[in-house]
Amino acid sequence: MTTTIYVPIDSAATSIGANAVALAIADEATKRNVEIKLVRNGSRGLLWLEPLVEVETVTGRFGYGPVTAADVAALFDEDFLTGADNGFSVGIVDEIPWLADQQRVTFARVGVIDPLDINDYEAHGGLTGLRTAIALDPSKVVEEVLASGLRGRGGAGFPAGIKWRTVLEADSDQKYVCCNADEGDSGTFADRMLMEGDPFTLIEGMAIAGIAGGATKGLIYIRSEYPDAIATMKAALLIARGCGLLGDDVLGSGKAFDITVRVGAGSYVCGEETAMLESLEGKRGMVRAKPPVPALHGLFGQPTIVNNVLTLATVPMILAQGAAAYQALGAERSRGTQVFQLAGNIARGGIVERAFGVSLKELVENYGGGTRSGRPVRSVQVGGPLGAYFSASGLEVAMDYEALIAAGGMLGHGGIVVFDDSVDMAQQARFAMEFCAKESCGKCTPCRVGSVRGVEVIDKVISDIDRTANLDLLNDLCDLMTDGSLCAMGGLTPMPVLSALRQFPEDFQK
Amino acid sequence: MTLVVTPWSPAAGEDLLDLLPADERLILPALQAVQQGFGYVPKEAVALIAVALNVSVADVHGVLTYYHELRTTAPAPITLAICVAEACQATGSRELVAHVGANLAPVGGRSDDGQVDVVEVFCLGNCALGPAALINERLVGRLTTKALESALADARAAL
Ligand SMILES: Cc1cc2nc3c(=O)[nH]c(=O)nc-3n(C[C@H](O)[C@H](O)[C@H](O)COP(=O)(O)O)c2cc1C
Ligand code: SF4
Ligand code: FES
Ligand code: FES
Numbered sequence: 001m002t003t004t005i006y007v008p009i010d011s012a013a014t015s016i017g018a019n020a021v022a023l024a025i026a027d028e029a030t031k032r033n034v035e036i037k038l039v040r041n042g043s044r045g046l047l048w049l050e051p052l053v054e055v056e057t058v059t060g061r062f063g064y065g066p067v068t069a070a071d072v073a074a075l076f077d078e079d080f081l082t083g084a085d086n087g088f089s090v091g092i093v094d095e096i097p098w099l100a101d102q103q104r105v106t107f108a109r110v111g112v113i114d115p116l117d118i119n120d121y122e123a124h125g126g127l128t129g130l131r132t133a134i135a136l137d138p139s140k141v142v143e144e145v146l147a148s149g150l151r152g153r154g155g156a157g158f159p160a161g162i163k164w165r166t167v168l169e170a171d172s173d174q175k176y177v178c179c180n181a182d183e184g185d186s187g188t189f190a191d192r193m194l195m196e197g198d199p200f201t202l203i204e205g206m207a208i209a210g211i212a213g214g215a216t217k218g219l220i221y222i223r224s225e226y227p228d229a230i231a232t233m234k235a236a237l238l239i240a241r242g243c244g245l246l247g248d249d250v251l252g253s254g255k256a257f258d259i260t261v262r263v264g265a266g267s268y269v270c271g272e273e274t275a276m277l278e279s280l281e282g283k284r285g286m287v288r289a290k291p292p293v294p295a296l297h298g299l300f301g302q303p304t305i306v307n308n309v310l311t312l313a314t315v316p317m318i319l320a321q322g323a324a325a326y327q328a329l330g331a332e333r334s335r336g337t338q339v340f341q342l343a344g345n346i347a348r349g350g351i352v353e354r355a356f357g358v359s360l361k362e363l364v365e366n367y368g369g370g371t372r373s374g375r376p377v378r379s380v381q382v383g384g385p386l387g388a389y390f391s392a393s394g395l396e397v398a399m400d401y402e403a404l405i406a407a408g409g410m411l412g413h414g415g416i417v418v419f420d421d422s423v424d425m426a427q428q429a430r431f432a433m434e435f436c437a438k439e440s441c442g443k444c445t446p447c448r449v450g451s452v453r454g455v456e457v458i459d460k461v462i463s464d465i466d467r468t469a470n471l472d473l474l475n476d477l478c479d480l481m482t483d484g485s486l487c488a489m490g491g492l493t494p495m496p497v498l499s500a501l502r503q504f505p506e507d508f509q510k
Numbered sequence: 511m512t513l514v515v516t517p518w519s520p521a522a523g524e525d526l527l528d529l530l531p532a533d534e535r536l537i538l539p540a541l542q543a544v545q546q547g548f549g550y551v552p553k554e555a556v557a558l559i560a561v562a563l564n565v566s567v568a569d570v571h572g573v574l575t576y577y578h579e580l581r582t583t584a585p586a587p588i589t590l591a592i593c594v595a596e597a598c599q600a601t602g603s604r605e606l607v608a609h610v611g612a613n614l615a616p617v618g619g620r621s622d623d624g625q626v627d628v629v630e631v632f633c634l635g636n637c638a639l640g641p642a643a644l645i646n647e648r649l650v651g652r653l654t655t656k657a658l659e660s661a662l663a664d665a666r667a668a669l
Contacts, residue, residue, distance in 0.1 A: 012636050015651030047638040183635060186595030192635040224579060225591075225634050227647040260533065265542060266579035268632060282536025283569075284576040342638060344600035349638025372601065381596055385632075417597045417637065431596070435632065 002035045003081045004056035008111065009040035010196050011228040012189065017068055018051035024072035025053070032076060042197020044093060044111035045351030054093055057083035063096070064088035098348065098367060103329060105337045106314045107190075107353045110197035116235055118243055121200045127251070129316030133208045134253040141212040142168055145315060147323035149335025154180050154271075154308030155383070155412045155488070157334075157401045160315075163305055166295035167213035170303035175215035177206050177305045178280065178298070179312055181222040181229070182264055182271035185384025187343040187415030190351060191309035195222070195229040198313070199236035200245070203259060205312035207250055208319060210257040213305050218259035221276050224266060233261050268385075268439035272487050273306045275441060286441050287487045308413070310339055331357030334400035344381075344417035345371045357403075361395035364418060375420035379428070379504070383412025385435050386492035388499035389428065408499060410492070425504035430458040432496040440489060447490025450481045454497065461508050471508070474501070518548045523555050527562040535563055537573045541580055550581045586620050586627040588665045591644040594630045597637035601652075606641050609655045614662075625666060 007022040008014075022038060029036045046052060052065035053075070062083035064075060071088065078086035090096060104110075113120040121127070133141045146161025167175055179202065183191040195202060206218045222230050237259055240246045248256045262280055264270055270279045274288035277299050291297075298304020314336065318326045326336045334356035340363055342349045347369035354363075364370070364380055371377055380390045382399075388409035390397070397407040404411050419428075433454030442448045454477055460470045478494035485491040501508060516522050526547045530540060540559045544551050551574060560567045574580050592610065594603050594617075607617060607630070615621045615628045636642035639651035643658065650661045 011649045012639055012651060015636050015642065015649040016639055050639070184633060186633045187597045187637045188633075189635040189637055225631060225644065228649070262539070263542065265538065265577035266631070267577055279538060282538040282540070282573070284573055344597040344637065344640070346638065385596060415597075415637070417600060419600045423600065428596070428599075431599070439632075
């Protein structure tokens with residue numbers, strides 16, 4: 001009998017040895033003359049257990065982790081092929097409470113299927129959403145997306161359906177769907193894991209967007225720092241074209257849609273949608289003033305749906321299972337699920353997909369298990385480099401768009417970065433300004449010059465030069481950047497700075 | 511991230527630009543293609559691209575100087591891109607950068623043997639398993655100084 005074994009090919013897993021584990025398993029199986037089928041799946045998102053090896057058994061997929069190549073012979077000796085309990089076993093993976101408690105919608109297939117096997121994809125519910133969309137009038141597809149309450153997962157949280165409707169109603173010979181896969185925020189990796197683990201979901205979501213908005217061309221803008229995601233997406237696109245999921249007649253609908261991958265060149269601000277469009281046009285990634293909005297005046301001046309990877313990848317599930325099912329999840333005006341990413345100094349990091357409204361404390365403590373170093377949690381940054389720092393005593397906040405804003409923060413792309421008590425918050429504030437200085441597109445002075453001044457002023461505060469006056473100056477500078485910047489790069493850099501100042505004043509008084 | 515396939519010559523540059531697909535006859539993709547083909551963007555390529563795409567030299571130069579990753583000199587065979595963003599700071603990237611600076615080369619520098627360029631990068635999408643780095647196209651995680659040295663040794667052995 002052939003046993004199916006899963007070893008993730010996700011780059012987080014391979015970054016700590018999953019490829020060596022897969023090779024060792026193949027070698028050992030040959031040596032022992034046992035027949036196995038080795039599947040390189042995406043990661044299940046329990047990154048602290050990686051490399052996590054799974055074995056298909058009659059009772060479910062049995063997990064072993066973390067495993068190194070050196071452990072593989074022992075795994076065979078200790079009968080992992082039959083799902084035996086041994087020193088490495090973590091039980092049936094689906095039953096691990098960390099995973100069992102989650103509400104996987106966007107990430108339902110990630111880590112479960114072979115990322116590049118379209119039959120496996122279909123067997124797990126893939127293409128149902130697109131088939132549903134094809135059977136509907138485009139305006140009905142837009143209505144479904146609107147009714148689901150789905151908001152943009154890239155950071156701004158704008159309702160996806162409204163954007164789509166604007167594009168549908170715009171009159172043009174050529175419209176576009178541009179997927180924002182620039183994922184520049186520190187502490188975020190969900191876009192990458194989805195593209196590496198379930199690329200057809202993104203393709204299907206983009207095809208639905210194309211049909212709904214009347215666009216025939218799609219582009220995915222992937223950051224160059226993600227070589228594996230780029231390779232997987234390109235391979236998936238070839239397969240999708242080969243089987244008629246893309247092309248002149250998408251799944252027999254009579255409608256054309258195709259997608260190409262474009263690669264970034266190391267610029268954080270190119271994740272801002274208008275800078276991304278400039279970059280897709282081959283230019284400098286300078287932010288455009290809005291209006292006009294991209295939905296009306298986007299790529300090459302044409303109506304364009306711009307959405308984040310997770311936004312688009314959630315659409316197939318919404319079409320397949322109905323808007324009501326998605327809308328039923330969540331809190332207040334944040335509907336559905338959010339793919340939270342637990343990162344930094346955290347004991348159990350990875351992907352936690354839960355309905356909006358779960359508390360930051362639950363994510364950091366119950367799922368995250370505190371710090372990896374074992375020291376106390378001191379600070380948590382939510383929402384990337386432009387997001388606020390929370391103190392260990394401020395973790396009660398509910399994770400939804402509005403509640404976070406009320407607490408002085410923002411959800412961003414859902415990244416959560418934990419720091420232990422060795423962190424120096426004055427250095428973190430300085431870094432926020434330094435990052436802005438390095439990544440500013442340079443269009444407006446408060447951002448371009450203000451951030452450089454911000455670094456200088458914080459340096460003076462740190463070295464106790466006219467500390468009181470410089471702290472005042474820093475506050476003024478932050479006000480100016482908040483009010484006078486064209487985009488959130490300059491406009492939100494004060495958020496991490498001021499939140500650090502407010503909650504950790506002692507770090508600025510050393 | 512660079513694989514040098516051909517030594518630069520204007521003729522080779524022109525051949526490469528001819529191969530650009532119609533929808534990528536744009537400045538950034540052209541520069542990226544040149545960098546991928548030759549490892550960097552030679553000065554002469556700027557004018558070639560301007561002619562091939564019918565744009566001004568100033569426009570090409572503007573794009574070339576905007577993006578952190580585009581370079582105008584040949585890279586070392588190995589590029590070590592160390593993540594210095596927040597999640598990796600939380601797990602020791604500052605100490606790692608200091609160690610690399612003292613023992614190999616500072617950020618922005620090249621090792622004495624000319625084999626390794628050290629650059630900084632803001633996030634590699636491996637933020638739960640930091641500190642992270644990209645060695646050419648290989649992502650490595652949970653780096654200690656020892657793990658980094660062994661990953662670099664692998665990269666040198668693969669040259
Ligand atoms: C400086 C800056 C960086 C951004 N980076 C990203 C990014 O990497 N990925 C992303 O999807 N959105 C990013 N955004 C948000 C985009 O501008 C835009 O809101 C988003 O792509 C729209 O898609 P959504 O509605 O599906 O979220 C960024 C915004 C700013 C101001
Ligand atoms: S705020 Fe900064 S990044 Fe945004 S447009 Fe102005 S200069 Fe560019
Ligand atoms: S940018 Fe030089 S004068 Fe305006
Ligand atoms: S912050 Fe280092 S990999 Fe994301």
